[in-house]
Amino acid sequence: MATxxxxxRISLYSKRTDxxxxxxxxxxxxxxxxxxxxxxxxxxxxxLAACADECYKDVVAACNPTLSKQLAGIANCNAKYGGIxxxxxxxxxxxxxxxxxxxDFLLMATHYGNYIKNRPGFEKLFRGLxxxxxxxxxxxxxxxxxxxxxxxLNNIAKDLQDEELTSPSLELYEMxxxxxxxxxxKKLALQAFDLHKSASGKKxxxxxxxxxxxxxxxxxxxxxxxxxxxxGHSRDLSVLLSGPDAxxxxxxxxxxxxx
Amino acid sequence: MKGFxxxxxxxxxxxxxxxxxxxxxxxxxxxxxxxxxxxxxxxxSHVMEELKAAMQYMxxxxxxxxxxxxxxxxxxxxxxxxxxxxxxxxKLIHYLLMRGELTSGVSDLIKRSxxxxxxxxxxxxxxxxxxxxxxxxxxxxxxxxxxxxxxxTDFNDYHLVDYLTGDFLTEQYQGQRDLxxxxxxxxxxxxxxxxLGEFLFDKKLL
Numbered sequence: 001m002a003t004x005x006x007x008x009r010i011s012l013y014s015k016r017t018d019x020x021x022x023x024x025x026x027x028x029x030x031x032x033x034x035x036x037x038x039x040x041x042x043x044x045x046x047x048l049a050a051c052a053d054e055c056y057k058d059v060v061a062a063c064n065p066t067l068s069k070q071l072a073g074i075a076n077c078n079a080k081y082g083g084i085x086x087x088x089x090x091x092x093x094x095x096x097x098x099x100x101x102x103x104d105f106l107l108m109a110t111h112y113g114n115y116i117k118n119r120p121g122f123e124k125l126f127r128g129l130x131x132x133x134x135x136x137x138x139x140x141x142x143x144x145x146x147x148x149x150x151x152x153l154n155n156i157a158k159d160l161q162d163e164e165l166t167s168p169s170l171e172l173y174e175m176x177x178x179x180x181x182x183x184x185x186k187k188l189a190l191q192a193f194d195l196h197k198s199a200s201g202k203k204x205x206x207x208x209x210x211x212x213x214x215x216x217x218x219x220x221x222x223x224x225x226x227x228x229x230x231x232g233h234s235r236d237l238s239v240l241l242s243g244p245d246a247x248x249x250x251x252x253x254x255x256x257x258x259x
Numbered sequence: 260m261k262g263f264x265x266x267x268x269x270x271x272x273x274x275x276x277x278x279x280x281x282x283x284x285x286x287x288x289x290x291x292x293x294x295x296x297x298x299x300x301x302x303x304s305h306v307m308e309e310l311k312a313a314m315q316y317m318x319x320x321x322x323x324x325x326x327x328x329x330x331x332x333x334x335x336x337x338x339x340x341x342x343x344x345x346x347x348x349x350k351l352i353h354y355l356l357m358r359g360e361l362t363s364g365v366s367d368l369i370k371r372s373x374x375x376x377x378x379x380x381x382x383x384x385x386x387x388x389x390x391x392x393x394x395x396x397x398x399x400x401x402x403x404x405x406x407x408x409x410x411x412t413d414f415n416d417y418h419l420v421d422y423l424t425g426d427f428l429t430e431q432y433q434g435q436r437d438l439x440x441x442x443x444x445x446x447x448x449x450x451x452x453x454x455l456g457e458f459l460f461d462k463k464l465l
Contacts, residue, residue: 078326078327079326080326099314100371103310103369103371106349106352106369107365107366107368107369110352110356110361110365110368111361111365113352113353113356113361114356114359114360114361114362114365115287115356115359115362116284116285116287116362134342134345135342138317138320138338138341138342141317141320141321141324142324142334142338144321145321145324145325145326145334146324146326148326148327150321150325151318151321152378153314153317153318153321153374153375153378154374156371160371164370164371164372167366167367168366169366170365170366171363171365171366173280173281173282174280175278175280176280238278241278241279241280242278242279246278246279246280246282247282247283250282
């Protein structure tokens with residue numbers, strides 16, 4: 001029992017306290033002798049003090065005319081549970097990454113919309129990718145807040161900040177632009193995989209099957225199809241551009257993209 | 260004949276070795292491209308202004324969708340406004356493309372330092388007030404562009420000015436009227452019934 005109680009005490013120091021545990025240990029108290037009982041009760045009291053993260057307690061205090069004057073609000077009545085606290089910064093970076101790439105694709109679409117490039121099909125393709133990442137970004141913010149989190153639009157990954165400084169050219173030839181888009185979409189998909197790994201991993205603080213499930217359903221399926229589509233385009237283009245008339249091939253391919 | 264055959268095979272082999280990814284840039288007369296460079300620059304920087312406004316609205320949407328704020332109606336209003344501002348930026352880009360602009364330097368058109376200055380609001384009314392101020396500042400910037408593109412002594416850009424006046428200013432004034440009306444209704448609702456007023460108005464926005 002002592003070992004059990006000790007394990008339990010240690011778990012109190014972790015960020016996520018399982019308040020339910022207290023009561024199961026209290027039930028054991030009846031079966032154990034004197035000194036141990038005192039110890040368990042002591043631990044339980046200690047636990048109750050540390051385990052103040054309960055909405056109900058806050059409400060009881062807030063509704064009590066004497067206590068409510070000292071205690072501020074119902075801070076523990078929130079939607080947070082599971083791994084959101086731990087995964088929130090990663091989710092924020094993911095959302096900001098989506099916006100960043102949405103702007104990249106918007107610029108790529110713009111390039112194909114000028115009168116010299118004049119490829120309405122490519123313009124449509126990249127505009128579609130941009131729109132899609134933009135709404136994905138908004139959905140990610142909504143999701144973070146659904147889980148009791150908070151968005152931070154300034155939380156941008158270091159490599160993206162560096163990329164912003166060097167601002168690599170997005171005015172690319174057709175084949176190159178498809179290749180670039182494919183790489184970008186894969187990177188986003190892999191970032192979702194990383195998040196999924198943390199959410200479904202063994203680490204207690206970040207374990208969160210709901211986040212993992214959400215990523216699977218809302219992002220991974222969509223990104224899978226986009227990646228397949230872009231890979232298909234690059235295969236088609238690679239064959240067409242090795243033919244005798246690349247210019248005509250590009251014209252026809254662009255027509256195909258407009259559909 | 261045999262030599263020719265070898266030559267053809269060689270040509271085919273070399274053709275499949277490298278893809279013909281780059282192609283000739285055609286020479287197109289450019290006397291139809293008549294926008295004043297100052298004007299172009301101002302429109303380009305206004306694209307950024309619209310995107311900045313979009314991200315500011317995004318921050319508002321994010322704030323009001325929080326569980327501890329819980330104003331889904333306002334969150335929806337602001338998220339929609341964010342996408343609308345982005346559409347404005349895209350409309351301006353399309354306009355420049357129509358006028359033969361943006362054939363180079365596209366990569367620098369959008370700077371990602373769009374991060375909003377304010378991320379939290381004390382209540383919905385203060386966010387509406389900020390939104391109204393934001394719109395007013397955007398309107399002022401559009402007016403400034405109109406003024407400078409109309410005043411050019413060598414080239415009065417009638418079409419751009421008409422487009423900005425007819426399309427953009429109309430939307431600005433309608434949007435501002437809408438925000439001001441909402442703020443007024445909200446303030447009146449909250450006059451005697453603060454929390455209840457905001458709660459009811461938020462549900463009305465859904």
